[in-house]
Amino acid sequence: MMPMTWGEHLLLGHSEMDGLREEFVELIGQLQTASDAQLPERLQAMRAHLEQHFKEENEWMRRSAFPPRDCHIDEHTAVLRSVCEVCELLAEGNVAIHIRETEEKDAFQVAGRGELQLGVLVEVMRRE
Numbered sequence: 001m002m003p004m005t006w007g008e009h010l011l012l013g014h015s016e017m018d019g020l021r022e023e024f025v026e027l028i029g030q031l032q033t034a035s036d037a038q039l040p041e042r043l044q045a046m047r048a049h050l051e052q053h054f055k056e057e058n059e060w061m062r063r064s065a066f067p068p069r070d071c072h073i074d075e076h077t078a079v080l081r082s083v084c085e086v087c088e089l090l091a092e093g094n095v096a097i098h099i100r101e102t103e104e105k106d107a108f109q110v111a112g113r114g115e116l117q118l119g120v121l122v123e124v125m126r127r128e
Helices: 015-032 039-064 069-091 115-127
Strands: 097-101 108-112
Touching: 015 039, 039 069
Parallel strands: none
Antiparallel strands: 097 108
16 A cells, blocks of 8 residues: 655645644554554554644634634544544554555455454545
């Protein structure tokens, strides 16, 4: 799987947030390429980033009267909750999800018993 990379197509046009989002995309790429041994450390880095990112973005949305701010803030809370749950699973040694590319361009093989991880994956795919 090719790791996610930053590009102009991801710019929001709000300089305050674009820098945070670029760092977010870099961390996603690092998570995508992490070995099982690297995963806990990289996920903790993502968690720390998201906590700061969401705090700053929530404050920005409140100051600017961003129209869908309440919904967006609720989504931040849900994402952080999911990341915390995955961190707990990893602390228990559960890295039970594996994603592999297939010969088909738009298909992946997903294996594992991690319901939370699969739920997060499906939600991310739904939003994309």
